[in-house]
Amino acid sequence: MIKTDLVLDAKGLACPMPIVKTKKAMSGLDSGEILEIQATDKGSTADLKAWAQSTGHRYLGTVEEGNVLKHYLRKSSEEEKEEKKHPNVMKNEELEQKIDANQDTVVLDVREAAEYAFSHIPNAKSVPLGELDEYLNELDKESEIHVVCQTGNRSDFAAQKLTAAGFKQVINIVPGMSEWTGPTGKSVN
Amino acid sequence: MTNKKVAIIASNGGLFDAYKVFNIATAAAATDQEVAIFFTFEGLNLINKEANQQLAMPEGKEHFAEGFTKANVPPIPELLAMAQEMDVKFIGCQMTMDVMGLEKEAFVDGIEVGGAVTFLEFAKDADVTLTF
Numbered sequence: 001m002i003k004t005d006l007v008l009d010a011k012g013l014a015c016p017m018p019i020v021k022t023k024k025a026m027s028g029l030d031s032g033e034i035l036e037i038q039a040t041d042k043g044s045t046a047d048l049k050a051w052a053q054s055t056g057h058r059y060l061g062t063v064e065e066g067n068v069l070k071h072y073l074r075k076s077s078e079e080e081k082e083e084k085k086h087p088n089v090m091k092n093e094e095l096e097q098k099i100d101a102n103q104d105t106v107v108l109d110v111r112e113a114a115e116y117a118f119s120h121i122p123n124a125k126s127v128p129l130g131e132l133d134e135y136l137n138e139l140d141k142e143s144e145i146h147v148v149c150q151t152g153n154r155s156d157f158a159a160q161k162l163t164a165a166g167f168k169q170v171i172n173i174v175p176g177m178s179e180w181t182g183p184t185g186k187s188v189n
Numbered sequence: 190m191t192n193k194k195v196a197i198i199a200s201n202g203g204l205f206d207a208y209k210v211f212n213i214a215t216a217a218a219a220t221d222q223e224v225a226i227f228f229t230f231e232g233l234n235l236i237n238k239e240a241n242q243q244l245a246m247p248e249g250k251e252h253f254a255e256g257f258t259k260a261n262v263p264p265i266p267e268l269l270a271m272a273q274e275m276d277v278k279f280i281g282c283q284m285t286m287d288v289m290g291l292e293k294e295a296f297v298d299g300i301e302v303g304g305a306v307t308f309l310e311f312a313k314d315a316d317v318t319l320t321f
Contacts, residue, residue, distance in 0.1 A: 012261050013261060014260045014261055014262045014263075015212065015216070016212050016215050016216035016219065017263065019215075019216055019219045019220070020215055020216075020219045020271060020275075022219070023219035023220070023221075023275075047216075051219070051220055054193075054220050054221070054222075055220055055221050
């Protein structure tokens with residue numbers, strides 16, 4: 001099961017109802033939150049992809065369970081406009097080479113669990129930004145930690161937070177998963 | 190993001206016509222598009238308070254009634270209410286209403302009554318224009 005902020009039951013509804021309900025559910029969420037839409041309308045996958053594209057939200061993916069389609073969307077956020085502050089940054093390509101050379105490279109993926117589920121760097125660990133505090137004790141303060149998110153903003157914030165907590169070598173990966181061309185893994189079918 | 194505009198002309202009054210019109214309209218409205226529908230000639234049935242409760246299937250297609258129930262397709266008045274709730278603008282054609290001897294009171298609340306130019310004014314910079 002993927003952790004989400006809201007589950008919308010649109011099972012048994014025909015087009016255009018899943019879209020209409022999605023629109024309503026989405027307006028009640030905050031930026032960056034994750035919506036799961038459960039639908040049985042087979043056209044809903046294509047429709048929700050198109051809907052997300054024209055409304056500016058992000059379609060993460062769909063999981064099929066029996067005859068139920070579970071779609072995951074992330075509400076658009078303004079984070080793209082923020083200025084990055086953490087000084088230690090590394091480009092996607094450099095991280096890819098580093099992982100190639102050393103499989104034990106520590107990578108933290110601070111996106112939401114649903115974003116991680118559909119596509120992530122194979123040896124990255126999922127630590128959503130909101131849960132970062134609970135993981136601090138599990139990490140080694142002296143070792144290199146690479147932090148990645150979708151566009152480098154949430155990871156910038158996480159990197160600052162880790163540094164403030166006493167971690168010595170925290171590196172923000174830019175631009176992040178939005179332009180990652182290296183190998184990826186999925187934790188859903 | 191500036192909203193896209195969708196202009197629809199509804200000129201037929203059967204059940205299938207009604208679904209085509211209201212499905213596209215509600216889907217567009219749910220996608221943050223500004224929608225106006227111009228109801229003219231038989232299309233007026235779609236917003237007529239009484240007629241739209243019992244729109245006819247095309248002749249020989251009555252057996253689809255079961256399919257509509259099975260697919261859980263909402264009744265037309267429900268779709269209509271949903272469209273209005275999402276600010277889809279309904280324009281009733283004044284000329285057709287005069288010809289048919291119908292008053293504004295025969296139609297659902299919240300419609301605008303206007304002539305061809307009222308619709309054209311909205312449609313002139315529409316991104317999508319559809320006729321049903």
